[in-house]
Amino acid sequence: MQSMVANGQVAVTASGEGPPLVLLHSLLADATSFDRVAPDLGRSFRVLIPDLPGFGGSAPVPGGLEAVADRVAQAVRDAADGHPVAGLGNGYGGFVLLLCALRHPGLFDRLVLADCGACFPEPGREAFRGMARAAGQKGLAAIADTAMRRLFAPAFQAAHPELMMERRAAFLHTDLTVFEDACAALATLDLRERLSELRVPVLVLVGEHDEATPPAMARELAAGLPDARFVMLPDCAHVPQLQIPDVFAKEVSGFLGLQTVN
Numbered sequence: 218m219q220s221m222v223a224n225g226q227v228a229v230t231a232s233g234e235g236p237p238l239v240l241l242h243s244l245l246a247d248a249t250s251f252d253r254v255a256p257d258l259g260r261s262f263r264v265l266i267p268d269l270p271g272f273g274g275s276a277p278v279p280g281g282l283e284a285v286a287d288r289v290a291q292a293v294r295d296a297a298d299g300h301p302v303a304g305l306g307n308g309y310g311g312f313v314l315l316l317c318a319l320r321h322p323g324l325f326d327r328l329v330l331a332d333c334g335a336c337f338p339e340p341g342r343e344a345f346r347g348m349a350r351a352a353g354q355k356g357l358a359a360i361a362d363t364a365m366r367r368l369f370a371p372a373f374q375a376a377h378p379e380l381m382m383e384r385r386a387a388f389l390h391t392d393l394t395v396f397e398d399a400c401a402a403l404a405t406l407d408l409r410e411r412l413s414e415l416r417v418p419v420l421v422l423v424g425e426h427d428e429a430t431p432p433a434m435a436r437e438l439a440a441g442l443p444d445a446r447f448v449m450l451p452d453c454a455h456v457p458q459l460q461i462p463d464v465f466a467k468e469v470s471g472f473l474g475l476q477t478v479n
Contacts, residue, residue, distance in 0.1 A: 222295035228274030233259020241310030271395030334434030412441035424453035
């Protein structure tokens with residue numbers, strides 16, 4: 218079931234029963250990237266999947282990544298009806314979730330940060346600048362192959378052509394201005410000095426073959442957090458919920474089930 222929250226600015230799809238769990242999608246994907254894990258997670262949680270601002274049915278928000286995080290916080294409060302919330306973010310959604318938790322202490326009681334980090338090294342920053350330039354000059358189709366390579370390892374792409382067609386189509390529906398703005402934000406973001414402020418348990422997941430946010434970034438993220446568990450997912454790249462949904466759901470459910478809510 219989909220509803221509009223945050224003064225009608227954010228579209229959220231809800232399913233399942235239990236305490237709320239918010240899932241935030243990647244920049245190169247969309248909310249449907251969680252379709253393969255939502256049913257499993259919905260056995261234990263009320264799964265809330267927003268379209269991030271500027272994606273799907275959600276309105277864009279000016280003001281950079283901070284404004285995106287604040288809009289998401291408003292949506293989470295509305296959708297969760299004031300209950301304690303667990304949050305999961307993948308890629309760009311992980312950066313949004315991390316910033317949201319830092320800017321709104323007490324909103325989340327547990328976090329899963331999948332294939333993200335606190336800061337990109339310079340090669341990663343330049344990759345975002347390059348994608349934004351190419352997309353701005355030639356359109357998103359010009360970087361679709363690059364986007365798919367950042368999501369999936371070549372061998373996985375070759376073995377799953379139908380999924381690649383589906384994910385490419387989803388990427389090409391991204392709003393160009395929203396994409397360019399997100400690339401610019403990620404190319405400058407550095408949250409490393411703020412990680413010690415986060416006082417909730419965190420599971421940091423990363424695919425072994427993630428080209429977009431390499432494992433070194435996830436290790437740095439986990440090392441900087443006061444209460445973090447690090448898990449490397451073998452034979453996987455940037456979107457484990459699409460590549461190994463059963464393993465992903467098991468890791469997430471296992472971690473969240475171990476955490477007690479005060």
